[in-house]
Amino acid sequence: MSRPPEPILHLDMDAFYAAVEQRDDPVLAGRPVAVGAASGRGVVAAASYEARAAGVHSAMPMVRARRLCPDLVVVPPRFDRYHEVSDAVMAVLHDVTPLVEPLSLDEAFLDVTGAVGLFGPPPTIGAALRARIRTELALPCSVGVGPTKSVAKLLSGLAKPDGLLHWPTAEVVARLRPLPVGHLWGAGPRTVERLEGYGLTTVGDVADTDRRTLQRLVGEALGAQLHDLARGVDPRPVVPTRPARSVSAEATFDADVDDPAVLDRRLLELAARVARRLRRAGLVARTVTLKVRLADHTDVTRARTLPVPTARTHDVVAAARALLAALRLERARVRLLGVRCSGLRDATDAGPVQPRLLADPGAGEDDPAVDGRWGALDRAADAIADRYGAPAVSWAALLADDDPDDDPDAAPDDRPDDGPGAGPGPAATGTSAVRRSGGT
């Protein structure tokens, strides 16, 4: 079987979070939607194309977005939901090839070299993927097909919204030339400004510039990278990610918090979310890590290894709470809380287990080791959440909450903690919290 000349696909969901919200709630369809916290420091995590038409874009403060677009419907993010939908998208991609490299929740590279015999040439595969995601998931996406990762990614961007672009290898260099330098992967606003300051405004200008000169302008590594990309050179392979190494959730407070009760509530929420995500992925975790960012931006992390790997909300909450209590914050002001579970393994392959001789005294009926009700509670809560959306079942402590600064939906931004191999793609705000190790 001959190697197809343009085997790399980049698939990017269009306005992913907003599209999911519009799909799940028909009332939002056709209206300008921004996903993000409505209050305080809230920023736009994603904007629908209707909102983008009014000038709203991601990472924009919500206050400004509202001013630009008075009809804007602000929807609190539901990261659990986006993770679910993302899993479904990635599952579709894996039907074509195991060589799938997710960059975040809503975009991935595919190397379809081995798939053309079954499914036809790469542009056909791209079109088929778009059709399946459209019909099965009712979501729009864009696909770029090219000889390299950078070209494929560039093309999915140019194809947006809801399109597909394919450049034959022979035409890549010529077609790159007239594009503005900002289209090159790695060229951020500062770099673009610098290059334009020296009269390099198009990709062609960069391609024609002496490599050493470019490196002097923007630095050794970036100069070399831009020079290569401008000439269509990009040898990076698609690296399929290994299974998740950790699952985490973080939340930045709208205003720094020193109230232990508020911290505890947010911690509950984060730990519950992480545990739920573990269960959905069919994983159990052995280590729970707490991260606290103080008002002065110093980070404190503490980890605890559990005697038995778990995906039980009760266990993750208990460990996270114990870690927070052990920090003795004494009302230090906290900017961010995070909970991470690592040491993951398949829940069905629980591995060796160290049973106890006797029940943990004092734990009484609450001891999950002797009380299966915690597991049953998780299953019931998951079932309800799957049906009605999270968090349908929660702690009373999280519900009896009328403090506007601690709206549970306020700003739970799941930080991208992708591994080193995830690539330098422009990070969407608030993306995957599933850390993957992309074997670099």
Next chain:
Amino acid sequence: MKLTVPRQDLADAVAWATRVAGGRAQLPALTGVLLEAADGRLVMRATDLEVTAEVGVDARIEAPGTALLAARLLAQLVARLPDGDVTLADDGERVRIECGRAKFRVRRIPAEDFPTPPALTAEAIEGSVKAHAFSRLVTQVGRAAAAGEDARAVLTGVNLEAADGRLTAAATDTYRLAARSVAFERAVEGAAIVPARALAEVDKAIAAGGGADVTVVLDAGQAQFRVGERTLTTRLVEGPFPNYRSLLPDASEVTVVVERAPLAEALQRAQVVASAAANTPVQLSFSEGGLELAVQNTEAGDASEQLPAEVEGGPLEIAFNPRYLQDGLEAAGTERIRFELRDGLRAAVIRPVAPDGEDADDLTYLLMPMRVS
């Protein structure tokens, strides 16, 4: 206050009191060591409210009196004094400390806040234990106690129970349990859960050459240990202690006698591989020929080793947390040890085996095997 005392006596006493109770200060007074000079004795006391350490040394008292001095400072200072007699004397707000040509004046801490430990009650029971036996018991049993801040308090303690002329100690972290008894010189009855940390300090006091016997006092809310010149009083951990006696198996299917040191060494070698991934058990296979110890770690590799052993019954395979097994071997301590097993899933017992013509202690180290799927 004015007194003279040999430097070494003072240094040992201050160091011990400071280490036991001078560390965790909440009140300024708790950072201090209280010196009380009277009747030819200098008594030093330090407390962290949980544990109180008291130690006396013979001294030449010229003027009785008391002073509270910063414990760490005093300990460091005395440790560095030249050998010879040390003189301590009031000097207004300070205490003058002189040794040879070295002169210090150390500021007093107001002593009013220094807590007085509650006196022993009339219900207190008292008896004595051979110091070496007590020391051994503490190291054997304390190993099985839970450590760390997040452990339940009752698991950080050692349960002491006096009955029928014996003192029985037990500790468990719920995964393993160690229990043994020693002769208790007086036939009194009582029980108390003592922080394992406090018992470890008693052990150090014994090691420092306290005397031949340890006096054990069990009282409501506190326990006291007196060894030589040193007295350690500790608050008790609130119980109840788990009812562990019901867990001790009354029969076994397979018994194995094996040389302890070769097994411990094989275990340590295997642990190099086991520790590469968390939660990796060590597997023991007992058969007529002896025992095989094996670790399989998909990430790091394998290890296995054959050892001779006297096996009755079997064959049987069982897996343990390597650290818990190691602790059990160390707790038993004898040249040869015995495993008493039922099957691969129920708790296993490790006991010391007496050398010919000697009595072994009655240590029972009970540990729950790991379940390997």
